[in-house]
Amino acid sequence: MYYTNFVSSPEGYFHTVLCNSKEFVNTAIGHDLHYIAWDNPPKQHPVSLSLKDFDNMVKSKAPFARKFHKKDPVLDKIDRELLGRTHRFSPGGWCVGRSGNGSDPCSVQGNDSVLRPGPGAVRLQELVQTLSSEEYRSKQCS
16 A cells, blocks of 8 residues: 555565565565666655766766756767767667777778677676675665
């Protein structure tokens, strides 16, 4: 009945079910892979992220973040500095050119069925290793 009157019930309901199930309690990881900033005290919705939140987003190693205002400058900074985007795609198997001297890495196309991991993949790998470590998992569902 608690979740009947809960503001964002989908964001906590399934975690609660898993953590209270003997069958699944050891499979739960208390992280939704998002960087989210809240007012203090928290309100119903998270605050909109901006340039002032950029460093904390990167340090969190979370692959996703929310929420942003449309056309906020932080989105361009994420594209440029984290995703390596120029005007089109993120570098990968399809953008294999060099980006030095202002050139577009997507001007040289590679095999479009290959995705080469970049710095973001390294951050994601570190986060997943932390979340699946015995030390982190031992603190879950308590």
